[in-house]
Amino acid sequence: MSASAAEASEYHSKDFKWDTLRQEIENDPSLNYHLLPFVSPQPEQQLSKDPIKAWQSFHIQHSSGKFFKERRYLLKEFPELVSCGEGCKVLEVGCGNGSTALPILR
Known part of the structure; x- marks a missing residue:
């Protein structure tokens, strides 16, 4: 470990008292989820079985213009974009829906 990394870990490890934080979490029922073990979702739950249908459903639901707002x-x-001429x-580099380029083209 480098000297700066050792110094950083020493500094950050003393930002607050860990025992006090643990006690606070254990005593507050709204923070109990921090004490539960992490359960990662199953791979089949993460991905749609039909990604094309999932995208079409998402796009139909959000195509009202409230989700894909123009920039x-x-x-x-x-302002130089307005007066630059032909x-x-x-x-525009990206894989969006054109919400950045369309207002400029109009």
């Missing part, structure tokens, strides 16, 4: 703030942050090129 209209970009023209305020970068020679302007903008590259």
Whole structure:
């Protein structure tokens, strides 16, 4: 362990009293979930059996425009995009729904 790592662990280990925190968690019923062992979900529960159907269902549920909001703030942050004319090129990199590029193109 490097000197800075040893120093950091020593510093952070004394930020608060661990026994006091343990007692606080044990005494507060709303914090009891911290005492339960972690159970990871089964792999078959994590993934949909039909991912295409799951995506279509999600998109139908959220396509009202309330979920995929357009990023209209970009023209305020970068006003040069408005006045750059035909020679302007903008590259949007990502796998979203176009909520960043569409307001600029309009």
